[in-house]
Amino acid sequence: MITREEISGIVLAGGKSSRMGTDKGLLELNHKPFVSYILEAMIPLVSEILIVSNQSEYDAFGYDRVPDIIADSGPLAGIYSGLMNSKTEYNLILSCDIPLIRTEVLQQLLHHVDEDHDIIQIESRGKTMPLIALYKSSCIQTFRDLLDRNEYRLRYALEQCKVKNVKIKGKDDLTTTNINTDQEFKKLMHDYKG
Structure with missing residues (x-):
């Protein structure tokens, strides 16, 4: 297995969150921002962390913001930005809207x-999750070529790469829940047991 020295953690916090109407990474669950949960899950596995965002509020977390x-x-450009600034071959990439991740x-x-x-x-509940994934830095050129052609679809980009799915099930499925709407956020607040 690869060691943490070979892995960077990249949190994508640059989305406009059009469905939520606010920055999802800064939403709070039990008085703690979503992004804090993501960082905590990532820290034991990586040697450095980058937060991809144009929002200066993320500087408060104490990691390099890109x-x-x-x-x-979109996320393809965010992943590309993270990979371009990473110092390692392997990159653990997570979106900022999965506060239950472990x-x-x-x-x-x-x-x-x-x-x-x-x-x-990760593949969870029959869906593949390209924003809970490990990317090699060798993807950079492929992604750049697509972006140069104004191709921003992440799923299409993955079709140009060699991808392996890791199926999870049971209680682990809950950890991959992403929060996109106010309704989903309210349900999370109601259900979350800490």
């Missing part, structure tokens, strides 16, 4: 690293 190289261009779930990605795959992503 602005989007190509503004307002280190043990992320560890499963690391157990599946091999020479043949560029990206290893």
